[in-house]
Amino acid sequence: MAFQVVKNNSSIPLQQIPVLEYDVFFQEVLNLLKNKNCHCVNYYAVPAAEGLRFICCIADDNEHNIHVTSFVRNVDEAITLNSLTVHQKALHIYEREIHEHFGVEFLGHPWLKPVRFPFDKKAGAPDIPDYPFYGIKSHELHEVGVGPIHAGIIEPGHFRFVCNGEKVLHLEIHLGFQHRGMEQLMLQNENLLQRTILAESIAGDTVVGHNSAFCSAMEALGGITVSPNIHISRTIASELERIAMHTADLSALCTDVAFQLGSAVLQGLRTIIINTFMIWCGNRFARKLIRCGFEPYPLTNDLVSKIKQNLDLFEKRYAEVVDKTFDMPSVLARFDRTGIVTHEQSRLIGTVGMAARTTGIVRDIRQSHPYASYAEIKHEPVILETGDVKARAKLRDLEIRQSLAYIRILLEKYDHSGITASPQQVKLKPDMFVIALTEGWRGEICHSAITSKDGALAHYKIKDPSLNNWMALALAVRDNDISDFPVCNKSFNLSYCGYDL
Amino acid sequence: MIRTIKIVKHQGKQFIPDLQKAKLSELHTGKPVIAAASCKTSCDACIKICPTAAIALQPLTIDMGSCVFCRECTACPENIISFTNEYRIASNDPEMLKVTSGTTSIDFNPEIIRNEIHKIFGGSLKLRLVSDGSCNGCELELNAADNVNFDMSRYGIEFVASPRHTDGVVVTGALVENSIQALELTYEAIPSPKILIAVGACAVSGGIFKGSKALNRSFFAKHQPDLFIPGCPPHPLSIIDGILKLSGRL
Numbered sequence: 015m016a017f018q019v020v021k022n023n024s025s026i027p028l029q030q031i032p033v034l035e036y037d038v039f040f041q042e043v044l045n046l047l048k049n050k051n052c053h054c055v056n057y058y059a060v061p062a063a064e065g066l067r068f069i070c071c072i073a074d075d076n077e078h079n080i081h082v083t084s085f086v087r088n089v090d091e092a093i094t095l096n097s098l099t100v101h102q103k104a105l106h107i108y109e110r111e112i113h114e115h116f117g118v119e120f121l122g123h124p125w126l127k128p129v130r131f132p133f134d135k136k137a138g139a140p141d142i143p144d145y146p147f148y149g150i151k152s153h154e155l156h157e158v159g160v161g162p163i164h165a166g167i168i169e170p171g172h173f174r175f176v177c178n179g180e181k182v183l184h185l186e187i188h189l190g191f192q193h194r195g196m197e198q199l200m201l202q203n204e205n206l207l208q209r210t211i212l213a214e215s216i217a218g219d220t221v222v223g224h225n226s227a228f229c230s231a232m233e234a235l236g237g238i239t240v241s242p243n244i245h246i247s248r249t250i251a252s253e254l255e256r257i258a259m260h261t262a263d264l265s266a267l268c269t270d271v272a273f274q275l276g277s278a279v280l281q282g283l284r285t286i287i288i289n290t291f292m293i294w295c296g297n298r299f300a301r302k303l304i305r306c307g308f309e310p311y312p313l314t315n316d317l318v319s320k321i322k323q324n325l326d327l328f329e330k331r332y333a334e335v336v337d338k339t340f341d342m343p344s345v346l347a348r349f350d351r352t353g354i355v356t357h358e359q360s361r362l363i364g365t366v367g368m369a370a371r372t373t374g375i376v377r378d379i380r381q382s383h384p385y386a387s388y389a390e391i392k393h394e395p396v397i398l399e400t401g402d403v404k405a406r407a408k409l410r411d412l413e414i415r416q417s418l419a420y421i422r423i424l425l426e427k428y429d430h431s432g433i434t435a436s437p438q439q440v441k442l443k444p445d446m447f448v449i450a451l452t453e454g455w456r457g458e459i460c461h462s463a464i465t466s467k468d469g470a471l472a473h474y475k476i477k478d479p480s481l482n483n484w485m486a487l488a489l490a491v492r493d494n495d496i497s498d499f500p501v502c503n504k505s506f507n508l509s510y511c512g513y514d515l
Numbered sequence: 516m517i518r519t520i521k522i523v524k525h526q527g528k529q530f531i532p533d534l535q536k537a538k539l540s541e542l543h544t545g546k547p548v549i550a551a552a553s554c555k556t557s558c559d560a561c562i563k564i565c566p567t568a569a570i571a572l573q574p575l576t577i578d579m580g581s582c583v584f585c586r587e588c589t590a591c592p593e594n595i596i597s598f599t600n601e602y603r604i605a606s607n608d609p610e611m612l613k614v615t616s617g618t619t620s621i622d623f624n625p626e627i628i629r630n631e632i633h634k635i636f637g638g639s640l641k642l643r644l645v646s647d648g649s650c651n652g653c654e655l656e657l658n659a660a661d662n663v664n665f666d667m668s669r670y671g672i673e674f675v676a677s678p679r680h681t682d683g684v685v686v687t688g689a690l691v692e693n694s695i696q697a698l699e700l701t702y703e704a705i706p707s708p709k710i711l712i713a714v715g716a717c718a719v720s721g722g723i724f725k726g727s728k729a730l731n732r733s734f735f736a737k738h739q740p741d742l743f744i745p746g747c748p749p750h751p752l753s754i755i756d757g758i759l760k761l762s763g764r765l
Binding site for chain 1: 647674
């Protein structure tokens with residue numbers, strides 16, 4: 015058997031993952047990825063006793079399971095492999111990451127550039143000022159460099175445009191400026207609380223998305239079954255986070271096209287949602303709300319009615335302002351057919367989450383690999399086809415309305431008579447592998463971990479949806495005016511720190 | 516037009532008229548309270564649980580500069596540690612952020628405020644953000660500080676797009692090797708006199724990222740911040756309160 019099949023949020027003994035020869039691995043991975051329902055959710059290398067172990071996880075969205083396989087290479091000699099990216103472009107970022115970390119050469123890889131300049135990169139790999147930009151030597155073209163520090167309250171990253179007059183021919187995105195050593199700290203800090211707070215800080219705008227994945231992974235490794243109430247409250251939190259960030263993004267998109275009314279009203283509406291987190295757990299970003307194996311802030315009857323009140327308050331004012339926004343010719347003139355990513359491009363580069371769903375790809379972990387309470391609510395993803403700024407704005411609008419409905423259903427299902435579990439020691443099982451997927455508001459989050467023979471965390475791997483989607487922004491701005499870059503960038507609102515780790 | 520008027524009417528007045536009177540939820544985790552200088556059992560439970568080593572004994576002290584306000588130390592068996600919803604927690608002196616049983620409020624140290632700060636920045640204050648190894652949490656709250664609710668620009672305090680237009684830098688994040696050059700260049704590009712503000716546990720102390728090999732905090736060894744705003748992330752009211760106090764408007 016070439017693959018071990020696992021379900022989302024379940025752990026398996028590490029030895030059950032097949033170890034193939036690279037030729038076989040290569041062929042099997044490519045064969046599986048020919049199936050349009052399959053996409054790679056992570057491919058990375060782990061230093062192991064027997065050498066460098068390469069682990070590839072491919073999700074089958076129709077069968078609702080994840081195929082895991084691996085191969086091993088001796089690290090005593092230089093490792094050279096035929097690149098999978100030649101045949102499956104979506105794997106480019108994973109091979110680049112392995113190359114940067116371990117110096118593995120991928121023959122034929124078209125773009126074997128640094129990813130994030132980690133502090134523990136392979137000796138001799140370039141430092142951050144030496145990023146090898148792509149350039150075109152021509153007297154008619156010019157380059158525009160933006161960043162790493164931008165003209166606003168945003169994270170750092172460098173954008174290098176090659177332009178013909180006002181037209182963007184090419185954009186290259188150079189990141190790594192937020193690299194905090196997240197994956198390494200996950201191992202270095204042995205305390206579960208420290209790790210949980212680190213998970214909350216992978217991307218501070220996706221606290222619920224990342225921390226749910228972390229807690230699910232730890233619960234699976236510790237053999238802890240969580241109560242239906244915990245599943246419900248995590249699902250509610252995840253949808254509240256989606257509403258809050260989608261609303262913030264819609265507001266920012268209005269700002270970028272100078273529609274002041276939408277910008278101001280939506281800012282105020284987002285406050286209602288994040289203040290709902292505040293009355294629930296004392297933090298506007300849902301820090302503290304999710305913990306391994308128990309629920310520190312159970313939903314009381316009083317809280318449920320306050321949440322409902324806030325949702326009602328939000329919904330009435332939200333609908334009128336967003337309907338108005340999408341009726342404004344001045345807004346539509348800027349959104350419509352701006353920053354298009356085609357279905358073919360999107361498939362080719364392996365987008366996830368919103369970027370995939372706005373280009374006609376049905377890709378949503380809530381439906382394909384349901385976790386928490388998503389199986390019960392039978393989530394149907396919103397799919398749009400046009401791949402432009404308008405689609406990315408509209409998708410947010412439709413998802414907000416969907417999330418409001420889900421939260422109302424889930425609030426009714428919460429069992430107030432249920433006994434609340436108390437905090438417990440999480441003892442990880444030895445020699446295990448786990449994979450946990452969640453659908454954050456940006457898209458697919460993948461955490462996977464390996465434990466050692468004495469039950470310690472031996473490896474932790476984090477994938478934020480931004481890792482897959484930054485390339486979509488680079489393609490979206492091609493043939494657009496450079497002045498449309500801000501609105502294109504905002505329409506994706508990708509994470510710098512989630513990518514940089 | 517009628518729709519627009521309706522929206523504006525339903526929107527109502529979103530701004531908080533007097534920020535000094537704003538009340539936060541009881542659950543908001545603000546300034547801690549320590550009920551006794553020392554504990555009877557010396558069980559070390561608080562020190563062991565604290566994710567950022569913010570707690571010290573003899574006397575029992577919580578350093579808010581490191582604290583991520585996770586509330587886990589409230590599990591103290593003697594109930595000595597609790598948290599209030601007090602958001603006025605910024606100071607110009609990191610020593611003032613250390614809360615002991617004698618702490619009633621977080622104050623400024625008047626002796627180390629440079630003369631020019633009140634004189635030059637007391638009226639209009641333009642700031643530039645440099646995020647350097649952050650998680651985007653502090654950035655969201657800094658943005659919120661100027662949204663329709665908190666409206667920080669009513670005080671003439673605004674974030675601007677260029678170091679040439681600014682009076683100082685606000686730094687978020689734990690300060691990482693990969694961004695150290697960009698931060699230094701931005702700071703150098705600002706005309707003097709200039710101010711420096713550290714926002715969030717990461718900037719103030721390294722926060723949860725303390726001990727990471729990716730950090731490089733040499734910038735703060737060279738340039739002493741004029742203001743420290745603790746929190747993970749700090750509430751917009753904490754941010755505004757701190758900046759108003761620093762610039763002598765409170």
